[in-house]
Amino acid sequence: MQGSANLNLMIKAARKAGRSLVKDFREVENLQVSSKGAGDFVSRADIAAEKIIHDELMAARPTYGWVGEESAPVEGKDPTRRWIVDPLDGTTNFLHGLPHWAVSIALEHKGEIVAGVIFDAAKDELYWAEKGAGAWMNDQRLRVSGRRSMIECIFATGVPFGGRGTLPATLQDLARLMPACAGVRRWGSAALDLAYVAAGRYDGYWERGLNSWDIAAGLLLVREAGGLVGPIREGQDILEKGAVLVANDQIFAPFAKIIRDE
Structure with missing residues (x-):
């Protein structure tokens, strides 16, 4: 996989958060008897995943801005770049034990998305793209469908x-x-x-x-x-x-x- 330093950083963060979420996902079924207990648990899992991503990305790129679902936005010292992060997209599926949810990380530069990673940790499918370099799932090049009708x-x-x-x-x-x-x-x-x-x-x-x-x-x-x-x-x-x-x-x-x- 040949990607920029930023993309490789995003992939590392997504995989680390995904591993944490998979561990928590295995526990969700045990909590189904108490909807409040399960909901609180998933909220904590969501926040923990965002902290993992935040710590990984901001340690490496401390001047970048930050927008995340679970935290307040941060204006970076570099006003041209910011991370846009959803640590757990598909929270309701996660809460109900449905294995269809993902970590999503994007990098915006001067108002344009230049790199993106979506990690479906339950199925071990890592989607990634950089501007001008194509879109990929694991090591497979992606193309939209060719249907015409x-x-x-x-x-x-x-x-x-x-x-x-x-x-x-x-x-x-x-x-x-x-x-x-x-x-x-x-x-x-x-x-x-x-x-x-x-x-x-x-x-x-x-x-x-x-x-x-x-x-x-x-x-x-x-x-x-x-x-x-x-x-x-x-x-x-x-x-x-x-x-x-x-x-x-x-x-x-x-x-x-x-x-x-x-």
């Missing part, structure tokens, strides 16, 4: 829960999309949804109401695997607004037309 395509999304305001729009999306495609999956991890598009497992993905740490690394993976990335509402900043639409280059236009209800 919407009716053959499988898409992924997140269906909002707990009374979130984006639910009506998502249900309307599904009503328009389902008759036109081969299926929609909702697996509960935005980072892995994007990684799966990069790997050609899904043909496209869209979702609203996301945070920058959910998607930063995955967006670069999709781009470097030959996919197209855009906001759901044209002209919006994806990381700022948290509404994203990605697909292979063959079906991006018809897919976007359905989701944007044009």
Whole structure:
């Protein structure tokens, strides 16, 4: 694996946090009898994983900024670079003993994501990308799918829960999309949804109401695997607004037309 010093640092941090989370994941089943106990345990696991990543990255690059799900943002002495970290994307899956969750780490330079790592520790699948160097899973080069017909395509999304305001729009999306495609999956991890598009497992993905740490690394993976990335509402900043639409280059236009209800 030939990567930059920063990428190798990110991979080391992701693997270290992943090992910690796998250990905790094995304990979750024993805590299912007490939902509060399990929830508290997973919160502690999440925070511990972020501390591992923070300590690894900031020890090596103390001048970089930091944005993480479980901690306050830090403005670095180097204003051009910052880490964007989700230590456990797919927390609800983790809490329920479902082995579909990931560590996500991205490096932003001058407002652009230049390196990304997503580690699916439960399946030992490490996805990584650097700007201009392609996207990879372990030692395998990734390419988005080559499907050209919407009716053959499988898409992924997140269906909002707990009374979130984006639910009506998502249900309307599904009503328009389902008759036109081969299926929609909702697996509960935005980072892995994007990684799966990069790997050609899904043909496209869209979702609203996301945070920058959910998607930063995955967006670069999709781009470097030959996919197209855009906001759901044209002209919006994806990381700022948290509404994203990605697909292979063959079906991006018809897919976007359905989701944007044009």
